[in-house]
Amino acid sequence: MKEKSETTYTLRNKGISSSTIKNLKDGQPISTYTIDRLCMILNCDILDIIAYTPDETSRAPEQAP
Numbered sequence: 001m002k003e004k005s006e007t008t009y010t011l012r013n014k015g016i017s018s019s020t021i022k023n024l025k026d027g028q029p030i031s032t033y034t035i036d037r038l039c040m041i042l043n044c045d046i047l048d049i050i051a052y053t054p055d056e057t058s059r060a061p062e063q064a065p
Helices: 008-013 018-026 032-042
Strands: none
Touching: 008 018, 008 032
16 A cells, blocks of 8 residues: 555545455455455555465365375
């Protein structure tokens, strides 16, 4: 958002809810619709705004040999 000179105020005015902005700030899940809207608002690619970071609970079980 800093690179695009956008603020959370701008996001709210362009249809992103306050609860969604809170989820973004807190690292909570958001919908693919929200990701689409963010890309449109910020005029960027999806890889510019998200990255996958696994946590302990999301690791796949080890494969048996």
